[in-house]
Amino acid sequence: MSFSTMLSTMGEGMLRTCAIFFLTVLFSLPLGLVIMFLRRSRFFIVRTITKLYIAIMRGTPLMLQLLMWYFGPYYLFGMNIRGYRFAAIIIGFSMNYAAYFAEIYRGGMETIPQGQYEAAEVLGYSKAQTFFKIILPQVVKAILPSVTNEIITLVKDTSLAFTLAYNEMFSLAKQIAASQTSFVPFVVAGVFYFVANYAVAFIMERIEKRFDYYK
Amino acid sequence: MADNLFNKPLIRVENLFKIFGENDVKKPTVNAIDNVSLEINRGDVMVIIGPSGSGKSTFLRSLNLLEKPSSGHIYVNEVDITDKNVDIDKHRQKMGMVFQHFNLFPHLTILRNLTIGPEKLQGRSLHDAEREGMELLERVGLADKANSYPSQLSGGQKQRIAIVRSLAMHPDIMLFDEPTSALDPEMVGEVLEIMKDLARSGMTMVCVTHEMGFAKEVGTRILFMESGRITAEGSPDEFFNNPSNPRLRDFLSKVLQ
Numbered sequence: 525m526s527f528s529t530m531l532s533t534m535g536e537g538m539l540r541t542c543a544i545f546f547l548t549v550l551f552s553l554p555l556g557l558v559i560m561f562l563r564r565s566r567f568f569i570v571r572t573i574t575k576l577y578i579a580i581m582r583g584t585p586l587m588l589q590l591l592m593w594y595f596g597p598y599y600l601f602g603m604n605i606r607g608y609r610f611a612a613i614i615i616g617f618s619m620n621y622a623a624y625f626a627e628i629y630r631g632g633m634e635t636i637p638q639g640q641y642e643a644a645e646v647l648g649y650s651k652a653q654t655f656f657k658i659i660l661p662q663v664v665k666a667i668l669p670s671v672t673n674e675i676i677t678l679v680k681d682t683s684l685a686f687t688l689a690y691n692e693m694f695s696l697a698k699q700i701a702a703s704q705t706s707f708v709p710f711v712v713a714g715v716f717y718f719v720a721n722y723a724v725a726f727i728m729e730r731i732e733k734r735f736d737y738y739k
Numbered sequence: 740m741a742d743n744l745f746n747k748p749l750i751r752v753e754n755l756f757k758i759f760g761e762n763d764v765k766k767p768t769v770n771a772i773d774n775v776s777l778e779i780n781r782g783d784v785m786v787i788i789g790p791s792g793s794g795k796s797t798f799l800r801s802l803n804l805l806e807k808p809s810s811g812h813i814y815v816n817e818v819d820i821t822d823k824n825v826d827i828d829k830h831r832q833k834m835g836m837v838f839q840h841f842n843l844f845p846h847l848t849i850l851r852n853l854t855i856g857p858e859k860l861q862g863r864s865l866h867d868a869e870r871e872g873m874e875l876l877e878r879v880g881l882a883d884k885a886n887s888y889p890s891q892l893s894g895g896q897k898q899r900i901a902i903v904r905s906l907a908m909h910p911d912i913m914l915f916d917e918p919t920s921a922l923d924p925e926m927v928g929e930v931l932e933i934m935k936d937l938a939r940s941g942m943t944m945v946c947v948t949h950e951m952g953f954a955k956e957v958g959t960r961i962l963f964m965e966s967g968r969i970t971a972e973g974s975p976d977e978f979f980n981n982p983s984n985p986r987l988r989d990f991l992s993k994v995l996q
Contacts, residue, residue, distance in 0.1 A: 643842035646803055647856045647908060648832035657859065661846045738845050739890035 525704050533700065534712055537693030544613060544682045544692060545720075549675065551618035556625025560633070563626055574626075581623030587687045590616040594688050613685050617678070624674055632667035633659070665735040672728040676721050747817055748778035749912055749943055750802060755811035757797055757967075771797040772808070773967035779912070784938045785945045786954040789964035790990060795947045798964065799916050802945065803827075803834045816911075832860060835905025835913040839921045841897040843889040849900055850876070850885040853907045861908065868907070875903035879933055895926030899933055906937075913937065915946040951995055955979055963987045 562574040581589070594612035597603040605611075636659055644654040683694035693716060697709040755775045760766035771794045779785060787795045800806040802813060804820060804827055812819050820830050844852050853872035857863045876882040879899040889897055898918055905913060915934065919927045931953050938944055938957035948954070954961050954975060961978040963971035963986075971984040979995075982988045 637840075637842075639838060639840050639842035640844070642805055643838065643844070645805065646831050646834070646836040646914075647905075648828040648830075648860050649856075650828055653859065657855065658844055665846070738888040 525700065527708070530700055530704075530709060531712065534693055534696050534709065534716075537691055537696035538716060540685075540691060541682045541693040541716075543610075544617060544685055545679060547614045548617040548621055548678060548682075551614065552621035552625055555618060555622035556629055559622055559626035560629040563630060564633070578623045578626060581620050582627075586616070586620050586681060587684050589620055590684060590687045592616075593619075609688055609690060613688055613690055617681070617685075621674065621678060625671070628667050628670045628674065629663065631670070632663035635666045636662055668728065668732045668735065672725065672732075675724055675728070679720050679724060680717055748780050748814075749783075749816065750779040751812075751814040751817075752777050752779075752802075753812040753814070755798070755801060755813065756809045757794070757801060757806055758809040761809060770967045772801060775811075775967070775969055777962075777969065779943065779945060781911075781943050782941055782959070783943055783945075784957050784959045785962060786958040786960070787945065787947045787962045787964055788949070788951070788954065788990070788994075789962075793964040794967040795964045796916055797967075799914050799945060799947050802914060803831050803836060805836075828860075832856075832908050833911045835908060835910035837898070837901050837905060837913065837915045837918045839917040841889075841894070841901045841921075843897055843900060843904070845889050848886050848888060849881070849892070852889070852900060853904050856904070856908050872903075872907060875906055876900075879903055893926060894922045895929045898922065898926075898930045902930075902933055902937070912943040912945065915944065915948065917947055917949070919948065919950060949994060951979070951991075963990070 559574060559578070562570055563578065565571050565574070590613060593616040594609065597605060597608070640658055640662070641654060644658045649658065682692055685692045686695040686698075689695075694713055697713040700709040701707065753776050755772050756770065757772035759769045759771050761768050773794070775798060787799065789795050797806055801808050804813075808821060812821050814820070815830050815834070818825060818830070820827055843849075844855070847855060850869060850872050853875060854865065854868035857868040857871070858865050873882060873885065876885055879902065881896060881899060884892060884896065884900075889900070892900065902913075902918075918934070919930050922930065927950070931950060934944070934946070934953065935957050946953070946958075958975050961973060961975055962969050963978075963984065965986055971978070971982065971987045978987075979991065982991060
């Protein structure tokens with residue numbers, strides 16, 4: 525197999541890897557916000573269930589969770605959904621990362637002084653207005669470094685999709701390496717992850733800089 | 740209707756109680772506000788003094804329900820704001836409040852701190868809000884800071900901004916919660932000047948403060964609080980020159996030396 529054939533085969537895998545990455549970011553960031561609110565609910569039962577959810581998401585391997593999402597519907601309900609594989613991957617990743625993001629958001633919320641809520645409250649802001657206009661912009665600034673960490677981890681975690689026999693980039697790299705008895709696919713994979721994460725770090729740093737205008 | 744309301748007290752407090760720890764058996768209960776009733780009329784500059792822990796801040800914060808009273812009623816323009824069906828946000832827009840620690844919004848420019856409320860909550864046009872915001876900044880001598888951020892300002896400057904941020908909402912009354920207590924001594928004067936101007940302009944004010952000079956100069960009614968009760972009340976003259984309450988005499992002798 526020529527180097528260019530190998531690259532084009534792996535290139536398709538890279539597209540799939542990118543699809544997992546972007547869809548997970550797209551769904552897990554807002555979902556994390558919802559989970560954070562549930563985690564902070566004033567109802568004990570809601571808080572407790574959410575805590576349990578976060579504990580499971582963080583306390584079990586993502587690989588296992590992916591298997592659960594994919595095979596669960598069949599073994600639990602006898603459902604056989606065609607073309608579910610990719611959806612299961614996105615659900616598994618998003619639900620898992622949302623739990624982490626929820627905890628990052630919650631940490632960010634803790635950094636906002638009570639006085640900010642009171643100042644907004646006495647100006648007559650509703651709870652929603654206070655959150656979106658006053659609190660959230662400050663939380664975003666506080667959590668950016670942690671979010672960057674998480675997103676970089678996600679880039680590398682996409683390789684776990686191999687669990688569900690989804691041909692993302694790293695699965696292909698392993699297959700080619702085995703069939704061609706070559707080390708080159710692993711080098712290519714390494715370079716890909718590194719470059720992708722370099723880009724993530726670069727973009728996140730730019731975003732952080734945009735928030736530098738105030739302390 | 741409007742005439743009727745004008746003759747009525749702006750705020751009427753009836754048998755207000757605030758008991759801390761009443762829902763927690765592990766903590767002792769504290770009567771932070773212990774059966775307080777009073778009326779605040781338009782144009783009053785009410786100054787509340789008293790030892791720390793006497794409940795003055797809690798009382799002030801009850802007036803706009805930052806602290807939820809345990810029992811009692813607070814009428815603002817004859818509307819009972821302790822009633823759950825009352826839209827408290829609407830009333831708060833008419834009750835400005837200035838905090839000890841300023842609580843400016845750090846992610847917004849000074850001008851935006853002043854305009855975001857009028858624009859987003861009162862539906863005024865941005866242009867309108869900014870024009871008035873600039874007027875208010877001129878009034879406190881900080882027009883050149885319009886595009887700065889709060890972290891770039893001194894404490895005294897921040898508090899002047901906090902005052903005009905409240906004024907931008909056209910409040911009927913201004914509540915001050917120890918507005919100079921967190922300031923370096925040399926900055927206290929500039930904030931008090933703004934407050935005195937405001938008092939002279941006829942604004943109804945309730946101030947919790949340790950600034951006795953301010954109380955004497957512009958206060959119309961002085962209240963002394965201890966253990967959650969108002970134990971002395973009077974004009975500045977009666978209050979400072981002829982205090983009858985022995986605890987008040989003791990307090991004044993400590994703070995006035």
